[in-house]
Amino acid sequence: MAELASDVAMGEPIDLEPREPFDTRVGDVGPNCLLVIFGFLSGRECGVASCVSGSWRLLLRDEYLWSALCRRDFGLDQRVLPDGSGSSSWRATYAQWSSGYAAYGILAPRAQRIWSLIRYWTARHLPDVAQSLRPGASEADLAAAEAALGFPLPPALRVQYRFCDGQHLQMDSALDSAAHAPLHASMLHGLLGGYVYYDHVVSTRLLPLHRLVRWTKQLQAHAFPPTEGVAPMVLMAASFSFNKIFVVDAESAAVKVCLQDKRCTLDAVPQIVGQVDGVMRWLEEFASRLLAMRYRIIAENGAGVPATLSLSLFDTAQPGAAEAITHGVRVTAMPLFVPEHSRRGTAEAPALQRYFFAYSIRFSLLSVADQKAAGIKKPIKFAQLKSRHWVIRNSTGEVLDYVSGEGVVGQFPLLKAGGGDFSYSSCTNQTEPEGYMEGTFKFSHGSTAHPTGADFDVKCPRFGLIKPPFIF
DSSP states (O other): OHHHHHHHHHTOOOOOSOSSOOOOOGGGSOHHHHHHHHTTSOHHHHHHHTTSOHHHHHHTTOHHHHHHHHHHHHOOSSOBOTTSOBOSOHHHHHHHHHHHHGGGTTHHHHHHHHHHHHHHHHHHHOHHHHHHBOOOOOHHHHHHHHHHHTSOOOHHHHHHHHHOOOBOOHHHHHHHHOSSOOOOGGGGOOTTOEEEETTEEEEOEEOOHHHHHHHHHHHHHHTOOOOTTSOOEEEEEEOTTSSSEEEEETTTOOEEEEOTTSSOEEESSOOOTTOOOHHHHHHHHHHHHHHTTOEEEEEEEETTEEEEEEEEEEETTSTTOEEEEETTEEEEEEEEEOGGGOBOOOSSOGGGOBEEEEEEEEEEEOOHHHHHHTTOSSOOSEEEEEEEEEEEEETTOOEEEEEEEESBTTBOOEEETTOOOEEEEEEEEESSSEEEEEEEEEEEEBOSSSBOSOOEEEEEEEEEEEOOSSOO
16 A cells, blocks of 8 residues: 555556456355345345346245345334234235335334224224224225325325225214204214313314315315415314314325314424324324323213213323312313314414313212221211312413302212212313413312211312323
8 A cells, every 4th residue: 555655646657457357256145145135125126136046036035034124114023914914924024015005115004003003992992983984095096086186195194094094974974965964973983082061062083085085175265275385285184063173284294283263273293304294193192092091981972962982082191180189089180272262363463362271170089998098087978069269370370360150060069989970171261372270179078958067178289271292
């Protein structure tokens, strides 16, 4: 190297002719080296390479090679086929995924896992919802939907419909044939859950492709007209009255929820710069919450809808939820952001901005044994609620409002030690995305008609009114 540097420095000519001929044949490359090389090829290229010779054909059946290709191209760490069943080999697994889902890459197994979990969970806990989930749509179905819309759907949304083409619900079918169909229990079978307070009823269903096309066009006509340079919005999910609507950005695949005016939106999933999988992450989060049993299954009814089992979005594990026990009475508070009643302010009228929240309060009276275990010397066998007192504050602790009244939503529940619980839902609003509530409930020892002791106060712990990062 010193002589070469000297030659260059002195401007002497350099002899670039090879000293000895290089003669290495492909056959001289060992099988381990070949497997490393094959690992850089696509699955199709590996298939072509297997036609070169019998030895390559045998080598390209190596399971380790195909397991590595499955991980690289589809993110698979188990031999699972698109239909959720197991596979006999990694090579067969790769063939199945590449034959129908190659265009989606690692998005396809992620979607398959989402829908396997959702179908499994709903079959066990909400059979009516499970039965409403349609089979996956074909590529031809998706192409027809895109042609009708006039723009392509993002891959992260497309692949969801390959595994589940929305829901088929009787109420939708009834509305197809009549503008005002009788209310049906399937109104509360929305996969994405809901809530009821006063006369406000929400249960969000996942729209099948043909309804997605129909209602996206309606949305464009009234709220999101096609605008040059602005990505179209796709209406993916909605309650039956369309008071709650989720849309997907056709370019970024971000999920957004419409506010009260249906023209403004909020992100329903945190956006990550450079990623176009928002709808995937949104559904992954929802499926994980189902498996963690964060949502309750309740016999819901409201506004004349027949009672039926449905998914309640009041979540005890969410930020802001709280629980306390006072004199043996357990109070659980579960707040919930309500986007469809929220609105943005304007430069001219910033005070119009409102963040709307519902909250569910659940009461129960510990059993006599549990009260004794908690150190209560004289356990309470019955207690009846008489009145409530709330203090509502903003994020800095400033008092925004005091609310006092008799009973709760016109009721005076009587609790029995070890008996069932009583729940009610109500609502409030504020100008900021974060605040909190706390308060007390006055109870009669025994009942209001036949008291067996002095009245006592039960604490409702502070619970947050916080706009969450994920909105369902």
